[in-house]
Amino acid sequence: MVSAAVEVNGTTSLPYGPEPQGILVFTSDMHFVEFLHDPRIPRFKSDERGRGTDEENRAVMAGTLALYGRYTVDGDGNFSGNTVEGSSFPNWIGDVRTTNELTMRVEGDRMIENFQRPGGARVTITFERAR
Template identity: 60%
Template sequence: MTLKNKVLGVGAVIAFSVFSTAFAGAENSLVGTWRVVSATVEREGNRSNAYGPNPHGWLVFTPELTFVEVLTDPRVPAFRSNVRGEGTDEENRAAMAGSIGFFGRYTVNQNGEFTGNTVEGSTFPNWVGAVRTQDDLQLKVDGDRMVENFRRPDGTKVHIVFERVR
């Protein structure tokens, strides 16, 4: 083992120890599976349902600090073709406008509260690589309820309410 590898190994142990200590006594409040209850957007004072009046979707946070979020509007009609890549322009537009799916990594503070995330993959390619901090994305957990507030770059406000799945 080279000196460089020994130093890197010691650094990893120190980083792990600091990370583990930061969570001693503080439970990560996000861990679990959450079901969407409501989702609205507000643009220029106009408020509307983001994924229809009865949105479907889940948000999953793992203890390993990874997440996946999928939101859909159940009113989006099925494609005429059963082949995913063969939708018409109209079908593709409806599917894109009525759904979003993305995944990545997230961070929490010493109290186990959300502090930010990084999107590693998304059905909306422009989000890949996006780093969100509490300046534009807030997640607040209160028991079995979580509220997500997100401000898009164009100023549109997104408000989503989730409930913990048992």
């Protein structure tokens, strides 16, 4: 289960739809990968990834996010930040995020990610452990 919400100036939106899907993986060699999407995004009529219409491509960009990179932990083994090495939003490549912008909190089988975007938007994503 995944839930994702963005808050801007007190208004909440669900950029990946009411029932988003995705995955967040942390590896033992300090890498991470995160993927979120709105499963309601319609298939491309052309059935070719590189031949989407403007409308189809806009829907994919608005309803998906993928990123990967390296993460760090502090001396106590707690998450202390990450560096984005690749992203479906190229403006984030190279970003270094510390716990000033990005926090991860574990509550039972859930991990809650809170990210404060530089422009003021606050993003909360909750991932549930896969069984």
